[in-house]
Amino acid sequence: MISKMINFSSAITICVALFAAQGGAQTLINGAGSTFDYPAFTKWFEAYGSVDANVRFNYQSIGSGAGQKLLLNQTVDFGASDAPMKDEALAKAPGKILHLPIVAGGVAIIYNLPGDPKLRLDGDTLANIYLGNITSWKDPKIAALNPGVDLPDTAIIPIHRADGSGTSFIFTDYLSSINTPWSDTVGRGSSVKWPAGIGLAAKGSEGVAGQVKQLPGGIGYAELAYADQNKIPFADLKNEAGRFIPPAPDSVSAALATAKIPEDFRFSMVNAPGENAYPICGASWVLLYQIPKNADNGAKLVAFLKWAVTEGQKISPSLDYAPLPSEVQQRELTLLDTIK
Amino acid sequence: MNYDNQIDAPQSTESHWGDHAFKWLTLAMALSIFLLVFLIGFELSKGSKPALEKFGWHFLTSSDWDPVNDIYGALPFIYGTLVSSLIALVIAVPISIGTAVYLTELAPLWLRQPLTMFIELLAAVPSVILGLWGIFVMVPFLRDHLFPWLQKHLGFLPFFKGPIYGVSMLAGGIIVAIMIIPIITSVSREILRSVPGLQREAAYALGATRWEVTRIAVLSYARKGLFGAVILGLGRALGETMAVTMVIGNTPQIVQSLLAPGYTLASVIANEFNEATGDLYPSALFAIALALLGLTVIVNIIAQILLKTFAGPSVKPQH
Numbered sequence: 001m002i003s004k005m006i007n008f009s010s011a012i013t014i015c016v017a018l019f020a021a022q023g024g025a026q027t028l029i030n031g032a033g034s035t036f037d038y039p040a041f042t043k044w045f046e047a048y049g050s051v052d053a054n055v056r057f058n059y060q061s062i063g064s065g066a067g068q069k070l071l072l073n074q075t076v077d078f079g080a081s082d083a084p085m086k087d088e089a090l091a092k093a094p095g096k097i098l099h100l101p102i103v104a105g106g107v108a109i110i111y112n113l114p115g116d117p118k119l120r121l122d123g124d125t126l127a128n129i130y131l132g133n134i135t136s137w138k139d140p141k142i143a144a145l146n147p148g149v150d151l152p153d154t155a156i157i158p159i160h161r162a163d164g165s166g167t168s169f170i171f172t173d174y175l176s177s178i179n180t181p182w183s184d185t186v187g188r189g190s191s192v193k194w195p196a197g198i199g200l201a202a203k204g205s206e207g208v209a210g211q212v213k214q215l216p217g218g219i220g221y222a223e224l225a226y227a228d229q230n231k232i233p234f235a236d237l238k239n240e241a242g243r244f245i246p247p248a249p250d251s252v253s254a255a256l257a258t259a260k261i262p263e264d265f266r267f268s269m270v271n272a273p274g275e276n277a278y279p280i281c282g283a284s285w286v287l288l289y290q291i292p293k294n295a296d297n298g299a300k301l302v303a304f305l306k307w308a309v310t311e312g313q314k315i316s317p318s319l320d321y322a323p324l325p326s327e328v329q330q331r332e333l334t335l336l337d338t339i340k
Numbered sequence: 341m342n343y344d345n346q347i348d349a350p351q352s353t354e355s356h357w358g359d360h361a362f363k364w365l366t367l368a369m370a371l372s373i374f375l376l377v378f379l380i381g382f383e384l385s386k387g388s389k390p391a392l393e394k395f396g397w398h399f400l401t402s403s404d405w406d407p408v409n410d411i412y413g414a415l416p417f418i419y420g421t422l423v424s425s426l427i428a429l430v431i432a433v434p435i436s437i438g439t440a441v442y443l444t445e446l447a448p449l450w451l452r453q454p455l456t457m458f459i460e461l462l463a464a465v466p467s468v469i470l471g472l473w474g475i476f477v478m479v480p481f482l483r484d485h486l487f488p489w490l491q492k493h494l495g496f497l498p499f500f501k502g503p504i505y506g507v508s509m510l511a512g513g514i515i516v517a518i519m520i521i522p523i524i525t526s527v528s529r530e531i532l533r534s535v536p537g538l539q540r541e542a543a544y545a546l547g548a549t550r551w552e553v554t555r556i557a558v559l560s561y562a563r564k565g566l567f568g569a570v571i572l573g574l575g576r577a578l579g580e581t582m583a584v585t586m587v588i589g590n591t592p593q594i595v596q597s598l599l600a601p602g603y604t605l606a607s608v609i610a611n612e613f614n615e616a617t618g619d620l621y622p623s624a625l626f627a628i629a630l631a632l633l634g635l636t637v638i639v640n641i642i643a644q645i646l647l648k649t650f651a652g653p654s655v656k657p658q659h
Contacts (some may be wrong), residue, residue, distance in 0.1 A: 157505065186408070193409075200589050203611060210475055
């Protein structure tokens, strides 16, 4: 029902665009999907005005799932999603859909302890906290990772997202890749069946951050930008190379540079092998058809995306996104050239 | 005679036409309500078909909600919706009816208007604002003061056992109570105001005290209407989404403790619909919506039966 309403509203915007096009030969490109990408798109749309003033964008940040749905219905020119599309969904599409990584970001582990000590954690400990096997901050496993830190004997309250979210996908993807009991019992997804009776769920990143701030002993996860802006302490995470790395645009870029990226760009970048790579991070993709339904819009969209994956990346760090490494940029430009 | 006819004939046809048009127009409006409900039901059934075909009645009795493995059951959400609404009614009904009685029977005239205005102001507070207030003001207060007190004095009851997080089924019930108090109060006040003055005068004439007048002549006379006011509040409580989502803890579980987090039907739709991909997952959320619609209808039918059984034909004053 919601998607129908969206169809309807985009139909209206398309009509409005047609009128506008008659006046000033403007092109309106419609997109929908991930809320994680929304701040980047907003900045880019504005900055792109000085490159090509005749293109206007309408992006609805209604969630990755809805973005995929609208792209499959060919209601929008492009979709944006925090998780790559599944094979079943791609099989249903009326044409070949391309995945184009557009931004990458880290997920920070935030916590509330007296005195705000700097913590070090690893994936196995995190998984056991969220599985309910580690229940106190004084647990020997946490103490072993944090020599010299005075840990209180308070209960750990793990907090997770209640709403379906790309952030949850990255977090559970990471735990699944590290901890076998986690991947067997919970798995990865934008919503998962969290272990029963352990901790709390909050709506949105602001909800998770709010609960962590309020509850002594709380631990949670949120996009780096969120933790940064709200001045909540976050942990250094042990990466594949055995080093403890804080989340930052640099360490996420380092992860991107060393992650294995296949031909179709559907990849997971958690626990990347780089020396300086932060382990809990993920990319977000722009989804578009190789043969666009509307050729004019398609050409304008490709021009914009070529700009976004190169020039646009310079804006990324100011929004706490990691810029795409130049090697990845080149590969994406090659992919964009295949669009008719 | 001739003159009269000339005047009468066009006039009567005209009013005849007007009457007809008016009748059909209002009929069309009334039917549009049926059409709307029918369309909503139809869309929901259509959307929920894949999930219901796969799980059948088991969907309503299973407690498993696992989007990763595509297994869906609605029981914890149905439980959460019913319990949070029940808590809300237990808190809101005495406060609302008490306020309405005070406003119509006891309050000095100069106080009635400002108090009524405040109640209507409370009704106008958007749900999401109440939810934010709930997270940042109400929940910390409950966690640090009310809940520890409840646990200390009533901890022997299973309802108040377990760890205290603040966000909980009880917090959800309290926020819903705050939201339905204005509705129940406003409707109850209108109903009590419509009790004829003769009723009261007759009771006073028999030597009744103020309390007896209120009880015998007013409340008992108006009980059917008051019951209707409560049902209106209940309808709102069952469907309330944003504020509840923010304070209930969003954990699909069935536990006795009211201090533990819960989940409602409306909340799970609001939380998960955006990111629901695949075929079965969105369909399961449609089925949740259908369950909510069904629950509302069943609760209303039960309310109608209760009304017929207990309230009786009290509208006609026979005492």
